[in-house]
Structure formats: structure tokens, C-alpha cells
Amino acid sequence: MxxxxxxxxxxxxxxxxxxxxxxxxxxxxxxxxxxxxxxxxxxxxxxxxxxxxxxxxxxxxxxxxxxxxxxxxxxxxxxxxxxxxxxxxxxxxxxxxxxxxxxxxxxxxxxxxxxxxxxxxxxxxxVTNFEIIEWCFYLGFDLKDNSIINFKVWCISKGFKNIVDFISYYKIYYSCRNAFDYLNLSTNVNDY
Known part of the structure; x- marks a missing residue:
């Protein structure tokens, strides 16, 4: 056991x-x-x-x-x-x-x-003095006495300021007229 x-x-x-x-x-x-x-x-x-x-x-x-x-x-x-x-x-x-x-x-x-x-x-x-004298003679103003003063009065009465204005205007006018004559054109410059 x-x-x-x-x-x-x-x-x-x-x-x-x-x-x-x-x-x-x-x-x-x-x-x-x-x-x-x-x-x-x-x-x-x-x-x-x-x-x-x-x-x-x-x-x-x-x-x-x-x-x-x-x-x-x-x-x-x-x-x-x-x-x-x-x-x-x-x-x-x-x-x-x-x-x-x-x-x-x-x-x-x-x-x-x-x-x-x-x-x-x-x-x-x-515009020279010579031109003034030349225009005076051309327009019949005598240089005796007071003709320059009369010329001035005449220029003003025509509608210009003075003598120089008048001469300057006509210098242009005649230059144009001469040019028209040279070119054989009608010379009625006042139209221009």
C-alpha cells in the first residue's frame, strides 16, 4: 500500500x-x-x-x-x-x-x-520825309506856310490816322497795282 x-x-x-x-x-x-x-x-x-x-x-x-x-x-x-x-x-x-x-x-x-x-x-x-514832301507836291500842297499841317488834316479827313498811315497805305496800293500790271491782270486794286 x-x-x-x-x-x-x-x-x-x-x-x-x-x-x-x-x-x-x-x-x-x-x-x-x-x-x-x-x-x-x-x-x-x-x-x-x-x-x-x-x-x-x-x-x-x-x-x-x-x-x-x-x-x-x-x-x-x-x-x-x-x-x-x-x-x-x-x-x-x-x-x-x-x-x-x-x-x-x-x-x-x-x-x-x-x-x-x-x-x-x-x-x-x-516813310521818309522825302516821301512826305513828294506826296505833298503830288497832291498839290505847297510847302510854304503850314502845308504839312494842312496835308495832315487832309489825310485825317480821308480816314487815315496821320500822314504816315496814308503813305503806307498807298505804298501797298501801288505795289499791288504794279504787280497786277506786271502780270497783265485787271488793275482794280480797290477790290483787294
């Missing part, structure tokens, strides 16, 4: 070892499971960190885009201002150019008027 007890004990010893082994396997599996759960939690945390980092990057990029949109709008406004400045400058330039042209035309007109006046004055100055 004694042997039988030993064999039972041995059998029980084997079961206990088997139970211990199974329990150890179970503990190893639980540890492995816990490690996997911890690893999973770490991955989830890492994923959450990546998502947060991604969200931060997206927010940062959105802020940069918003800032760039503001810069673009500012530059667009500056471009509009510059366009207005250019248009105003062109208008001012054209206005000044037009004023310069008007001034130039006015100056040319004034120069022409001055030139005509100078020519008239030269023609008047070209």
Missing part, C-alpha cells in the same frame, strides 16, 4: 506541475496581452499626438494662408492706388502737355502779332 500511495503522490505531483505550467503559460499570455494593450495604448497615444501635431500644422498652415491672403489684399490695394496714381499722372501730364501746347500756340500767335506789328512799324518807319 505504501507503494500505491507513492504512485498516487507522484501522479498528483505531475498534475501540480502541469497546473503550475499551465498557470505560468496563462500568466505569460496575460503578460503578453498586457504588453500588447500597453503597446496599443502607446500607439493610440502616438496617433493622438500625430493627429494633434497634424492639427497644429494645419492650423499653422491656415494661419499662414490667412496672413498671405491679407498680404495679397494689401498688395492688391497698393496696385489699385498705383493705378490711380498712374492715371492721375497721365491726366496731369496730358493736361500740362495741352497747356504747354496752348501756351506754345499762344506764344506763336503773340510772336506772329509782334512780327506783324514790327513789320508795320518798319513800313511806317520806311
Amino acid at each position: 505504501f507503494q500505491q500511495n507513492i504512485s498516487v503522490d507522484l501522479r498528483n505531483d505531475g498534475k501540480i506541475d502541469e497546473i503550475k505550467r499551465l498557470k505560468k503559460e496563462k500568466d505569460d499570455i496575460i503578460k503578453e496581452k498586457d504588453d500588447i494593450i500597453k503597446e496599443k495604448d502607446d500607439i493610440i497615444k502616438e496617433k493622438d499626438d500625430i493627429i494633434k501635431e497634424k492639427d497644429d500644422i494645419i492650423k499653422e498652415k491656415d494661419d499662414i494662408i490667412k496672413k498671405k491672403d491679407g498680404e495679397i489684399q494689401n498688395l492688391t490695394d497698393i496696385i489699385k492706388e498705383k493705378d490711380n496714381e498712374i492715371q492721375n499722372y497721365i491726366i496731369k501730364y496730358l493736361f500740362n502737355l495741352e497747356n504747354e501746347n496752348i501756351q506754345e500756340v499762344t506764344n506763336l500767335e503773340n510772336e506772329n502779332i509782334q512780327e506783324v506789328t514790327n513789320l508795320e512799324n518798319e513800313n511806317i518807319q520806311e
Whole structure:
């Protein structure tokens, strides 16, 4: 009997070892499971960190885009201002150019008027005392006494300002008449 007890004990010893082994396997599996759960939690945390980092990057990029949109709008406004400045400058330039042209035309007109006046004055100055005397004789005024004064009065009575105006007029009249005679044209100079 004694042997039988030993064999039972041995059998029980084997079961206990088997139970211990199974329990150890179970503990190893639980540890492995816990490690996997911890690893999973770490991955989830890492994923959450990546998502947060991604969200931060997206927010940062959105802020940069918003800032760039503001810069673009500012530059667009500056471009509009510059366009207005250019248009105003062109208008001012054209206005000044037009004023310069008007001034130039006015100056040319004034120069022409001055030139005509100078020519008239030269023609008047070209009337010499000799011509006055010659016309006095031609028209029958005697140079004795006050015949020059009488000649002047006669010129004024005919619508001329003075003797010189009368002689200048007839100088032109006879110049035209001589030109018409030279060209064999009708000599009715009074029509002109």
C-alpha cells in the first residue's frame, strides 16, 4: 500500500506541475496581452499626438494662408492706388502737355502779332520825309506856310490816322497795282 500511495503522490505531483505550467503559460499570455494593450495604448497615444501635431500644422498652415491672403489684399490695394496714381499722372501730364501746347500756340500767335506789328512799324518807319514832301507836291500842297499841317488834316479827313498811315497805305496800293500790271491782270486794286 505504501507503494500505491507513492504512485498516487507522484501522479498528483505531475498534475501540480502541469497546473503550475499551465498557470505560468496563462500568466505569460496575460503578460503578453498586457504588453500588447500597453503597446496599443502607446500607439493610440502616438496617433493622438500625430493627429494633434497634424492639427497644429494645419492650423499653422491656415494661419499662414490667412496672413498671405491679407498680404495679397494689401498688395492688391497698393496696385489699385498705383493705378490711380498712374492715371492721375497721365491726366496731369496730358493736361500740362495741352497747356504747354496752348501756351506754345499762344506764344506763336503773340510772336506772329509782334512780327506783324514790327513789320508795320518798319513800313511806317520806311516813310521818309522825302516821301512826305513828294506826296505833298503830288497832291498839290505847297510847302510854304503850314502845308504839312494842312496835308495832315487832309489825310485825317480821308480816314487815315496821320500822314504816315496814308503813305503806307498807298505804298501797298501801288505795289499791288504794279504787280497786277506786271502780270497783265485787271488793275482794280480797290477790290483787294
